[in-house]
Amino acid sequence: MERQKPGAYRSEFEQALRLFGRASEAMKARGLPAPVLVGGAAVEIYSKGAINTGDFDIATPWQAEPEDELESLGFVRPAGRGRATRGLIHPDLRLGFEIVSGSLLDGMADRERVQLIDLGEDGEAAVISVEDMIADRMGQYASGTAPEMLVQARRLFSLHRDADRHYMEMRIRHETVGDYGVEDLKD
Amino acid sequence: MASKTSRTERKPVPLAEFAADIDRRRSEYEERCGRPFDIPRNSGKRRTASKRALLEAIEEAGGKW
Numbered sequence: 617m618e619r620q621k622p623g624a625y626r627s628e629f630e631q632a633l634r635l636f637g638r639a640s641e642a643m644k645a646r647g648l649p650a651p652v653l654v655g656g657a658a659v660e661i662y663s664k665g666a667i668n669t670g671d672f673d674i675a676t677p678w679q680a681e682p683e684d685e686l687e688s689l690g691f692v693r694p695a696g697r698g699r700a701t702r703g704l705i706h707p708d709l710r711l712g713f714e715i716v717s718g719s720l721l722d723g724m725a726d727r728e729r730v731q732l733i734d735l736g737e738d739g740e741a742a743v744i745s746v747e748d749m750i751a752d753r754m755g756q757y758a759s760g761t762a763p764e765m766l767v768q769a770r771r772l773f774s775l776h777r778d779a780d781r782h783y784m785e786m787r788i789r790h791e792t793v794g795d796y797g798v799e800d801l802k803d
Numbered sequence: 804m805a806s807k808t809s810r811t812e813r814k815p816v817p818l819a820e821f822a823a824d825i826d827r828r829r830s831e832y833e834e835r836c837g838r839p840f841d842i843p844r845n846s847g848k849r850r851t852a853s854k855r856a857l858l859e860a861i862e863e864a865g866g867k868w
Contacts, residue, residue, distance in 0.1 A: 623823040630818070656845060664825035666842040670861050671854070694860035701856035710866030712857045732815035740815050756849070764843040771842045775828040803836075 626665055632672060632711045633661075634738040639685040641739035643678070651676035652720055652730055652742045654752070661733070662746050662772055671703065671712040675720045675744070686713055721748055724790055726783070746776045747784040750801070755791030766800075773801040 624630065640650040653661070655673030660666075676682055683704060687693075691704035691713060703714030720727055721744075729745035744752075753769035756762040773779065785798045816824075829840045850858070 622826050623819045625818075625822055633818070659842065661821075662825065663840070663842050664822060664829060666829075666840055667844050670866050671857055694857070694863075701853045701860060703853065703857035703860075705857070705860050705864055707864050710861055710864045712861050714854065714857055716854075729813065731813050733821055734815035734817045736817070745813070761849055762846060764846050767843050768845075771840070774832055774836070775825070775840070 625660075626668065628709045628711060629657075629660060629665070629668070632706065632709050632713075633733070633741055634735050635686070635689045635691075635706070635709075636672060636674075636713070637733070637735040637739040637741045638689060639682060640741060642685040642688075643676075643682060646681060648678055648681060649676075650740070650742045651678075651682050651715070652727075652744055654720070654744045654749075655716065658744050658749050659768065659772065661743055662749060663775060666771070670710070671714060673714055673716040675717040676715055677718045679715055682715065720744060721752055721791075724787070725751075729780075729783070746772060747779050748787060750776075750779070750784060751787035751791045754788045754796050754800070758792035758795050770801050770803040773798075774803050 625633070636651075636653065643650055651674045653672060654675050655671075656667065656669035657672040660669050674682065686704050689706075690708070691706050693704055694701055701712075701714070703712045705712040720730075725744060725748040729747065731743045731745055733741040733743060735741060750769045750772050753765040753772070757765040757769065781798050788797050788800075832840045
């Protein structure tokens, strides 16, 4: 895959991230915690576009409020026969957002480890920690339904070798019901 | 918002600085491992009906992922 410009993410991704930052600031202005980016978009952030994702997965206990904020920023709910998504798309950016969870990895991820990205006048974007992202990938791998997640976890770890190994060991053990740990991340 | 008293709280990092840090990490990986950095995409086999519908809508809007 072609390397993106140094110090920058692909344009559509950065624009969507900035809209997410603005929606997050609006949530905070309502007195609600900022939603957290999880899933493939978080992998894209931590790998600088080694994979490109078309949809942003969000964890937040609120549904209507963040959707209201995204709609005010130009996101729309796809219409049409049989359209059964809970997500919203941005017609110009051709990217989508979907609230996939009411809590951060079933409440097991440490919210205080969330990585905050400073977007200047567009506010801040909260992204699940790389340790929890790796543990999530290992959990999916251990379930037996997503073998590719082992390589995702290993490659993320190979980029982020300074991650908190003690916390990550605990989280991987939890997500894999004790079957795997940091030792299994050696590529 | 994370607690201001947390020892693990991560300070906000400007986007450009964050991206430059990942660039540096990728360069180090490629030097260390002697191959380009890559990550396999999700197989998509575990997508929910809602996710599949969302991706279809994105594709209809002209997005291709």
